[in-house]
Amino acid sequence: MTQPKDLDPYKDARAFYGAELRRLREAAGMSQCEPGERVFCSESYISLCESASRRPKLDMSRALDEVLGSGEHLQRLCRLAQTSKVARYFAEAAELQLQASFIGSYASMLVLGLLQTEAYARALTRAAHPFAAPEVIEGHVRTRMERTSLLDSPAPPVLWVVIHEAAPLLPVGGNAVMSEQLTHLAEQTAARPRLVTQVLPFSAGAHPFLHGSMTLMQFTEAPAAVYTEGAYSGQLVEEPALVEQYRSAYDLARAVALSPEASLDRLVSAAKEFATP
Incomplete structure (x- = not known):
């Protein structure tokens, strides 16, 4: 499963999160299944996050930051992407x-x-x-x-x-x-x-x-x-x-x-x- 090439990373916070996750993963030389194996989630979940089809989760973002060596970058983006009018x-x-x-x-x-x-x-x-x-x-x-x-x-x-x-x-x-x-x-x-x-x-x-x-x-x-x-x-x-x-x-x-x-x-x-x- 791959991220669509035409995803606009500046469409909203979740799209930017997905683009950054993909950028960090590819910079680390990992396929979509590799970070999933290390943080105990499926390849499809990584794919859905990268394509902005799923709302990112803070605990998963924390684990991905550790795996990808990105400090707290994904965690900060996750908080932005979780902003919503509803509960x-x-x-x-x-x-x-x-x-x-x-x-x-x-x-x-x-x-x-x-x-x-x-x-x-x-x-x-x-x-x-x-x-x-x-x-x-x-x-x-x-x-x-x-x-x-x-x-x-x-x-x-x-x-x-x-x-x-x-x-x-x-x-x-x-x-x-x-x-x-x-x-x-x-x-x-x-x-x-x-x-x-x-x-x-x-x-x-x-x-x-x-x-x-x-x-x-x-x-x-x-x-x-x-x-x-x-x-x-x-x-x-x-x-x-x-x-x-x-x-x-x-x-x-x-x-x-x-x-x-x-x-x-x-x-x-x-x-x-x-x-x-």
Whole structure:
């Protein structure tokens, strides 16, 4: 795997990091697999970092600095490349979503961020940050709304969303906010051919994702990855065997969920219930 020759190192901090990593590696006379063997990462990870397709990690940059004899050069560039509007633990996953050809999501109690309305996102943000200043809340909401533009990109990913039946019943922000959110989700599902929404009913019983949410991202030219998230933290999973375990569990969740047609009816029904005094 090699870095594209037309990568512009001055496009952004991550591209400059990739160009510098490649320059240092070649100056040391190493192939892409050699530094990976010394810092216990794959050749594909080095390739993805050099092509600016992966967000660099500080611990890996520290190890690469040692191997390549570059002092703290890559560590400093890594800190620049990690700058993001979103929470640090979510930043890499947010960037990977922009590159994914398929995004599969499961959420137990909430509507996926890419499909949230502004009022719903604001209610969630206020609940998560009850002591934050109003301008901080609005900053988080703006960032979340900006991310929804992914669905309107020239080549949007296939987005397959599974939500538990509890999510359309939880009155986030009150009845009016929930009615608007569920109507929006139903309308988006009906209007977008690359969006599939399924509701996992209570009757499905226990399942692997009872304790949280997860997002599976698949790419045309890179290994799949999974992002899992809790209230104030998240984790990007890239180990192939574990990613495959998540993918298999997600396939089972889709299999026992309501059909897309029945799911759409359930969302419309729930929206009407919230709209009824």
